[in-house]
Amino acid sequence: YKSKTETVEVEDEDEDEDEESESGSDEDEDLEVSDEDEYEDEEDDEPETQTVTTWEWERVNVQAAIWSRDTKEIEDDEYKNFYKSMSKDFNDPATWIHFKAEGEVEFKSILYVPNEAPYDLYDNYYQQSAQLRLYVRKVLITDEFEDLVPRYLNFLRGVVDSDDLPLNVSRETLQQHKVLKVMGKKLVRKALEMLRKLATSKKGDDDEDEDEESEDDEEVDDAEDPYIKFWEAFGKNIKLGIIEDSANRSKLQKLLRFKSNKSGEGWTSLEEYVDSMPEWQKSIYYISGESVESVENSPFLERLKKKDLEVLYLVDPIDEYAIQHVTEYDGKKLQSVSKEGLSFGDSDEKTDKKRLEIYKEKFVPLTDYLKEVYDKKVTKVIVSPRVETTPCILVTSQYGNSANMERIMRSQAFSDPSKAQYLNSQKVMEINPRHPLIVELNTKVESDPDSEETKDIAWLLHDTALLQSGFMQDDIESYSSRMYRTMAKALDMETGLDLEEEVEVPEDDEEEEDDEEEDEDED
Numbered sequence: 001y002k003s004k005t006e007t008v009e010v011e012d013e014d015e016d017e018d019e020e021s022e023s024g025s026d027e028d029e030d031l032e033v034s035d036e037d038e039y040e041d042e043e044d045d046e047p048e049t050q051t052v053t054t055w056e057w058e059r060v061n062v063q064a065a066i067w068s069r070d071t072k073e074i075e076d077d078e079y080k081n082f083y084k085s086m087s088k089d090f091n092d093p094a095t096w097i098h099f100k101a102e103g104e105v106e107f108k109s110i111l112y113v114p115n116e117a118p119y120d121l122y123d124n125y126y127q128q129s130a131q132l133r134l135y136v137r138k139v140l141i142t143d144e145f146e147d148l149v150p151r152y153l154n155f156l157r158g159v160v161d162s163d164d165l166p167l168n169v170s171r172e173t174l175q176q177h178k179v180l181k182v183m184g185k186k187l188v189r190k191a192l193e194m195l196r197k198l199a200t201s202k203k204g205d206d207d208e209d210e211d212e213e214s215e216d217d218e219e220v221d222d223a224e225d226p227y228i229k230f231w232e233a234f235g236k237n238i239k240l241g242i243i244e245d246s247a248n249r250s251k252l253q254k255l256l257r258f259k260s261n262k263s264g265e266g267w268t269s270l271e272e273y274v275d276s277m278p279e280w281q282k283s284i285y286y287i288s289g290e291s292v293e294s295v296e297n298s299p300f301l302e303r304l305k306k307k308d309l310e311v312l313y314l315v316d317p318i319d320e321y322a323i324q325h326v327t328e329y330d331g332k333k334l335q336s337v338s339k340e341g342l343s344f345g346d347s348d349e350k351t352d353k354k355r356l357e358i359y360k361e362k363f364v365p366l367t368d369y370l371k372e373v374y375d376k377k378v379t380k381v382i383v384s385p386r387v388e389t390t391p392c393i394l395v396t397s398q399y400g401n402s403a404n405m406e407r408i409m410r411s412q413a414f415s416d417p418s419k420a421q422y423l424n425s426q427k428v429m430e431i432n433p434r435h436p437l438i439v440e441l442n443t444k445v446e447s448d449p450d451s452e453e454t455k456d457i458a459w460l461l462h463d464t465a466l467l468q469s470g471f472m473q474d475d476i477e478s479y480s481s482r483m484y485r486t487m488a489k490a491l492d493m494e495t496g497l498d499l500e501e502e503v504e505v506p507e508d509d510e511e512e513e514d515d516e517e518e519d520e521d522e523d
Contacts, residue, residue, distance in 0.1 A: 135161035
């Protein structure tokens, strides 16, 4: 409602009365008036003006809501400007999707993915919700509606406008409305479709330009890939979705990205892993650890590197939880290389089995001796072709916790030390029958099994394998004593670890002279 001020002419009432009185006069009198008198009257009678203020309604929202317009009529700049005004973000969105859902429920929506993650995105994960504005017939209901999308999609921004929801009810009643459940499923499906297109956009561009680019330019630069930038910012959300959203787990698996022993500085997906697998490979191999540096030189990878197999690196703490819900992909089971039962399925498997039986018979004295010495530390000691250059390793049972999982559980803020024994998985020692240390130790066990030196070597073998396999040393005192005894024997110390007598400190000559001078001064 706005006002408008303007200047208008005001009619003279005296002139109107004169005109009415003179209307009955004769025509002859009118003709007698000279031309000069007419001009004088026109100059004397100037029009009167007056300033008038008028009020009228003016429509402000002349432009239709952007989500109600046709997508073909909207330019990218309009989408970006709307995102910035709605989310108060200075950066452009990474991607967006504008759609109209029809069928059982009809609504219009625009969903955005931010370019950068908020600094506190994972600090209050269970208290944050997606900033989706809910409209009913273009009337704003709430700025942040929690029940529209699951929590792992809390990074989404956008609007949802529906004509099927009731307008004259409270928000509490609206949260229980059955239409919202249908809307939520469609929103999740569209959001995952948007991320899938973002993930394949770089691949599509590379396929189009494959013939035009040279061999040097064909390498994919992950820094320029928009999805890799999204993954580095919001990758944890996708992994949380693997855990929480069982209905869309198969779609979320296609969005996962991992480091591997063949990816270099880049990332690889499960789809790319399966495409590059040899025909005889049956499983998808992975290894979990604290960092890429700690797992890339792990002894568990020795056999796989020799066979030129790719291994995925799970170095994020949440990977251990997420991988438990991803049992297979495209018919290929996921298998940890740090657990027992590792098989490859190549053409050499039959030959390896026959060779393994020969090694088992040869090293029966050593395996029996080590199991007796270690007692409850390991469940069994076996001969294995898993390792190449390492004497032995410790693996966990097929369904037990890995060494990395034990480390994560021990580091929990509310972990109970009294229940730590339930977290420890059963360990199996696998020895390398070709390693000279194992061969020599087997000979020593046969010749002198009761000596303390043989027992110390056996325990040092266990301690080294324990640390190299990623486990923590529980009995630090016994470990230190064995190391000191081994050092003493290496230095040929006949006295062992017995302490030497203390050195006598001779009296200094200067102190004696000072004492004599003090005595002279007193005298």
